[in-house]
Amino acid sequence: MAIDQKTPTDVHPIDFEEDVVQRRPITTQTGMGGHEPRMIAGVTASDDNIVFTTVNMLVNWARSRSPWPLGYGLACCAIEMMATAASHHDLARFGAEVFRSSPRQADVMIVAGTVTHKMAPRLRRLYEQMPEPKWVIAMGNCASSGGEFWDSYATLQGVDTVVPVDVYVPGCPPRPEALTEGVLRLREKIFKGG
Template identity: 60%
Template sequence: MAIENLRPSAYSDIELDAREGAIVESFFTEHQTAIPDPADWIGAPPLPGNILLTTVDKVINWSRHYSLWPVTFGLACCAIEMMCTAASRFDIARFGMEVFRASPRQADLMIIAGTLTWKMAPWLKRIYEQMPEPKWVLAMGACGTSGGIFKGSYSVVPGFNRVVPIDVYVPGCPPRPEALLQAIMEIHNKIEKMSPTRKAPGVL
């Protein structure tokens, strides 16, 4: 009795070669047109919806807004509230300004927190002058506004604006961290209104 082959091969060598040849011929026929270069897709309709137009001023102001670096200038009790603002509960890191710099040459925001005496005033002025432009100054507390409870004292400066120009005043004795955060947002508003590429605001 003859034994039948129960597992014949699927294709003979000739059939396999013919099948592969048909696949190659079909592929060759379907790929006679060159695929367009990516540069040719620029004019396609979906792309304009992915383009964002802005101005150089807005880009510069945006980058300054989210990268303010304060110089450390705590003088008295207001500095405690300033440190609380930098801690985890109030977290000024969300504004991109958690890096308090020890060098004025690496800072663009001066938060003067506390009571300024005439003996300290020349060094405040020097540190301010060492900060690169553009720079902003925030006077924190009643002493920064008018001298506070020490107004009239022979040794206390009756307002920081006698020494440096002030952008924002924070009232209080001492002001809470929420007040300092509000003042920082006011600085942000001033930054957004600047025109870095123009010689003067509103002048082309």
């Protein structure tokens, strides 16, 4: 049946409990990879409870909560990266607002902008100065694949030719929402042990 032939009687009346509460969209913001945390009836949090898990799971969970990025602004994307961390699109909601100036204190390198041939060795050195474990987000088209500077004589065609990239965020420049999504995807990846 076409959509415009639909009669009002076919419309299912909204049952709040079933349609709204039960069918809440599963958020990936917890970094759990789509699983909703399950509540077990009769168990409440108290000091006596014991949780069984593996060390790996615990460590990955802890790591994924607050990936500290390296404040590594190169070009236009840096302005959007600042906007993501600033008041309107508060990246602190996801624990990734602490932009470190030193690579020794950073977990994630957000390559925000065009990487030129002159900058590429410095980028590699900064990556090597970061302590393990470390991740890289290629922000924007220039860092992902060369983007609109595909035929420039001076730019690197994608930062993945120099350092391994975990998450690519497309856009020129990506909106702050896109970078936030990239950070969330990275959290998922870290939580799964990536």
